[in-house]
Amino acid sequence: MKKKKSNVLAGLVLASSTMAMAAGAQAADPAVGQAHYESTCVACHGPKGISVAPIYPNLAGQKEQYLITVLKDYRDGTRTNPIMAPMAKGLSDTDIGNLAAYLSRIRD
Numbered sequence: 080m081k082k083k084k085s086n087v088l089a090g091l092v093l094a095s096s097t098m099a100m101a102a103g104a105q106a107a108d109p110a111v112g113q114a115h116y117e118s119t120c121v122a123c124h125g126p127k128g129i130s131v132a133p134i135y136p137n138l139a140g141q142k143e144q145y146l147i148t149v150l151k152d153y154r155d156g157t158r159t160n161p162i163m164a165p166m167a168k169g170l171s172d173t174d175i176g177n178l179a180a181y182l183s184r185i186r187d
């Protein structure tokens with residue numbers, strides 16, 4: 080025969096993670112965007128979005144909606160550039176949202 084265990088703790092964990100999911104499902108995460116940025120984009124656009132060479136634009140503090148629009152434009156081919164377009168090809172909408180959330184919040 081099984082011993083009856085308390086499910087109170089399990090219930091609390093479930094409730095709080097459900098709430099976190101409900102709150103965070105659509106919200107862009109700047110911290111995730113920063114990690115992504117620093118793993119890829121930093122090579123050209125530079126630390127904290129200040130670029131390392133004249134041919135690369137600064138991205139720090141750019142408007143969030145503009146960043147989302149332009150990254151989708153590169154991804155779908157509406158805007159073309161032989162260097163940047165391939166960078167946007169593999170990005171999901173979530174990636175783009177997170178990157179834009181990070182870059183638009185950089186202030187110095």
Ligand code: HEC
Nearest residue numbers: 119120122123134135136146149150159160162163166178
């Ligand atoms: C190999 C270098 C390189 C890498 C890596 C790179 N980019 Fe770019 N990026 C460029 C160049 C060059 C341009 C300018 C393209 C043009 O003139 O349209 C650009 C343009 C952009 C723009 C448009 C800026 C504006 O003012 O319109 C955004 C946004 C951008 N990049 C974001 C990113 C993000 C996010 C990543 C990482 C996922 C990334 N880039 C990785 C080279 C790069």
